[in-house]
Amino acid sequence: MVSIRQTTYPDSLPDFRNLGVIARVLVAVNAVALGGALFAAPDLAQAIDRFPQIAALVEPLLLACLVMLFVLSPLLARLAYWTGCAAVMALVLLVTVMLRAGVTAIVAEPPAELGRMLVLAALISAGLLGYLRLRARAYSPALAEARLQALQARIRPHFLFNSLNAVLALIRRDPKRAERSLEDLADLFRTLMSDAHQFVRLEDEIALLERYAELEQLRLGERLRLTWELDAAPSDALLPPLVLQPLLENAVYHGVEPGTGAGEVLVRIERRGDRVLARIENPYVEEQQHRAGNRMALENIGERLALFFDAEARIETRISDGRYRVEIEIPYRVASR
Incomplete structure (x- = not known):
């Protein structure tokens, strides 16, 4: 496993390559510029006229700083x-x-006094760093709670009991398969009890999916039909543990078990550029209590993804042609060598 470097650590610099951090900096600085225009102008009309002038001075500096921070982010991350x-x-x-020197050389007239620009730049930078740190501290309890929920709420008790009963039924008829099933069950619960504060490789998460699927097929037999589309899956991609397995569990529990016949579950994982996409589909069954339980699990996963990846991750659900689809998209990250 690889330790997660999250945007939520209270005593580490923000990840300046994170879309959420960039968006917050852009909004905050432009809000300060707008506030300055409103404060300096005698009325609203003049403030609106003055804001583009202030923005013309602020935006090039802001974008230049963001580009430099983006480029140097890996080096800055190593510092205390x-x-x-x-x-x-x-x-x-x-x-x-x-x-300022470049603008002065072009237009022959400095855009503003250097001392004033430096003081404003320093104050805004300090304010933003302080805000991002306070935000990280505020989110730390939420992160701990999300990890606790992930560990406590994942494997449903009925799955454990039914799987054990299925294994017991196999012991005399097919002892080797029963032994493999017990090993799969042990691996599944070992992962469940592992530290949710660490990244895992996608290949390990896929192996967990396959072990879980074998146990469910042992329990449900021919009622569960699984289709795997994993040829384009990047095995070295990093993601938080127990993100995909709960989705497969939901697909079985909410899409296959309530039905009377066989149900097909599709698992597709692929890389598209610098993104990793995962899709799990199952038959759609209209049942109130199943919808409520499914929604709770999806909210839990969405919260974890937001805490781990900020605005760079998304989770979406849709219903089409009698199929229920869950899609997850996360940034493609690999372990540093």
């Missing part, structure tokens, strides 16, 4: 928190000086 903050502040001030 306060050292990293000092490095970010120094970088912002350096970009401010260089950009």
